[in-house]
Structures are given as C-alpha cells and as structure tokens.
Amino acid sequence: MNIHKLNKIFDxxxxxxxxxALLVNDGVNFKFLKEVLDVTDGNLxxxxxxxEENKFIKVEKGFIGRKTxxxxxxxxxxxxxxxxxxxxxxxxIKNLQ
Amino acid sequence: MNIHKLNKIFDxxxxxxxxxALLVNDGVNFKFLKEVLDVTDGNLxxxxxxxEENKFIKVEKGFIGRKTxxxxxxxxxxxxxxxxxxxxxxxxIKNLQ
DNA sequence: TTATTTACTTTGTATTTCAAAGTACTTTTA
DNA sequence: TAAAAGTACTTTGAAATACAAAGTAAATAA
Known part of the structure; x- marks a missing residue:
C-alpha cells in the first residue's frame, strides 16, 4: 500500500x-492564509x-512602505x-475506484 | 477552499x-492491517x-473454530x-493542475 | 506441563495542536 | 500630539493525540 509514500507533514x-495555496499563488501573506483556511493566529x-522547519516553505520579511x-x-x-x-x-484514490 | 470539506478524522x-483497506476488502483483521500499514500494535x-468511536468502522468479534x-x-x-x-x-488536487 | 506464539489491550510518555494572551509596531481619532 | 484601536504576528501553556513498551489471555507447540 502506498501510504508509505504519504508525507507525515502533509497529513x-x-x-x-x-x-x-502557496502552489497556486506563489507568494502569500498571513492574513490571506488565515482567512482562506479559517484558523486562529496561533494555530496558523x-x-x-x-x-518552515521542514524547509517546505520559506518566509520573506520585508516592507511595503513603512509597514512590515x-x-x-x-x-x-x-x-x-x-x-x-x-x-x-x-x-x-484511483485504487479505490 | 475546500479544506473545510476534509474530515479531521481522516487527516x-x-x-x-x-x-x-476496509473499503476494498470488506472485512479485515488486525494482523492484516498491521502488516499492510506497518505500524505497531498499540498504534494501530x-x-x-x-x-470506531466515530462510528466509521465496526468491530465484529467471533470465533474461527475455537480461536477468537x-x-x-x-x-x-x-x-x-x-x-x-x-x-x-x-x-x-484537480485545482492544482 | 511448560514454553512460545498470537492477537490484541493497557499504560504512560512524547509530540502535536490549539486558542488565549502578549508584543511591537502603525494608524486613526479626539 | 496623546491616547485608543487595529494589524500582524509570536509566545505560552493546556488539552488532545500518537506512539511504543509492557501486559494479558487464550491457543498451540515442545
């Protein structure tokens, strides 16, 4: 069974x-993710x-005007x-049909 | 986004x-699951x-000969x-392609 | 009869998930 | 311009979940 090909992190x-969201949008912010996923701040x-710890995403911190x-x-x-x-x-899924 | 249609239990x-395994096999035992999923007894x-608590599976206990x-x-x-x-x-997945 | 195996269950710790509260700004209002 | 409110996270600690090791009870083998 190909459960072993599933990545624990993506469970x-x-x-x-x-x-x-990141794959289709290519550069997304906290607020957007929070709204689209409907989770609390801490949870997100x-x-x-x-x-990030698994190196699957990277975080880029900068400014827009004077706002972070x-x-x-x-x-x-x-x-x-x-x-x-x-x-x-x-x-x-295919194997189930 | 249809994350909200995903069931937490199946994460x-x-x-x-x-x-x-249960969908394709219709009646499966502990040993089989343990082998196919490669997990420890306690974990399985x-x-x-x-x-079971979520009523997604049912457990049928019986005998084959005199073995449980x-x-x-x-x-x-x-x-x-x-x-x-x-x-x-x-x-x-479709939306990503 | 004793030892071993099988098929789980119990137990306790480790890890993960989560929301509430906290922080460090920026912006608005009085 | 000082105080209040809002934004965008981060920190913290408790609750829930995941896990392996040890335990148990019955069957089979030696």
Whole structure:
C-alpha cells in the first residue's frame, strides 16, 4: 500500500491547505492564509512553523512602505515533496475506484 | 477552499490506510492491517479505536473454530464520510493542475 | 506441563495542536 | 500630539493525540 509514500507533514489538512495555496499563488501573506483556511493566529503560525522547519516553505520579511510585510513561499523541496504526496494520494484514490 | 470539506478524522495517513483497506476488502483483521500499514500494535489499536468511536468502522468479534477472530468493517456512515473526504481531496488536487 | 506464539489491550510518555494572551509596531481619532 | 484601536504576528501553556513498551489471555507447540 502506498501510504508509505504519504508525507507525515502533509497529513494535516491545514498544512495541506497552506501548500495548495502557496502552489497556486506563489507568494502569500498571513492574513490571506488565515482567512482562506479559517484558523486562529496561533494555530496558523504553528503550522507555518512546522512547514518552515521542514524547509517546505520559506518566509520573506520585508516592507511595503513603512509597514512590515511577510510573504510565505513554497521552496523547491517543498514543491517536490508536496507533488509526491499528491501523486501518492491520487494513486490511493484511483485504487479505490 | 475546500479544506473545510476534509474530515479531521481522516487527516492521519494510518486512518486513511485503514479506511482504504476496509473499503476494498470488506472485512479485515488486525494482523492484516498491521502488516499492510506497518505500524505497531498499540498504534494501530488506537487508530482503530478513533475510527470506531466515530462510528466509521465496526468491530465484529467471533470465533474461527475455537480461536477468537476479530474483523473490522466499514460502516455506512464511514463509507459515506470517507467518500466525501476523497472527493474533496480530488477537487483540491484537480485545482492544482 | 511448560514454553512460545498470537492477537490484541493497557499504560504512560512524547509530540502535536490549539486558542488565549502578549508584543511591537502603525494608524486613526479626539 | 496623546491616547485608543487595529494589524500582524509570536509566545505560552493546556488539552488532545500518537506512539511504543509492557501486559494479558487464550491457543498451540515442545
């Protein structure tokens, strides 16, 4: 069974959502993620941290005018790992039909 | 985003694996699950318990000859919930391609 | 009869998840 | 311009979950 191809980090639906959002949007901010995923600040922050610690996303801190601006982007490794995960999921689903 | 259609219970890959195995096999035992999922006894037991508490699987205890035999089966509710989950996953994946 | 194996269950710790409160600004209002 | 409110996170600690090791009870083998 290809459960072993699934990545533990992407088990959680919030992290799945973050990765999806980053793959299609290429540079996303905290507020956007918070709204789209409908999670609390602390919860979102901790999932982002997990993804960052695993080098699946990178955090870019800068300014827009004089306001701090943080954007989250997917890394190469993150994209690769996530796509492998999705492929494994797809296979699992396919085998059920 | 359809993360909200994902079921928290099916987040974990071991439970995803259990449900998949039950959907295609219709009546499965502890040993089989343990081997196919490659988990420890205690770990498997606790995931089975979670699924049972949520009424997604049912446990049938009986005998084969004089040996106890336990089989795990998916319930109607479990099948329904799992299929909804898979549909949501499929949608997510589709939207990324 | 004793030892071993099988099929789980129990137990306790480690890890993860989560929301509330905190911080360090910036912006608005009086 | 001083105080109040808002924004964008971070920190903290408790609650929930995951996990492996040890335990148990029955069957089978030696």
């Amino acid at each position: 959680h639906r919030v992290r799945l959502g973050i990765m999806s 922050a901790s999932h982002l941290k997990t993804l 601006n943080t954007t989250y982007k997917v890394t190469r490794a993150g994209e690769k790992a996530f796509k492998l995960h999705l492929t494994a999921l797809e296979q699992m | 974990h890959r071991v439970r995803l694996g259990i449900m998949s 037991a606790s995931h089975l318990k979670t699924l 035999n336990t089989t795990y089966k998916v319930t109607r509710a479990g099948e329904k919930a799992f299929k909804l989950h898979l549909t949501a996953l499929e949608q997510m």
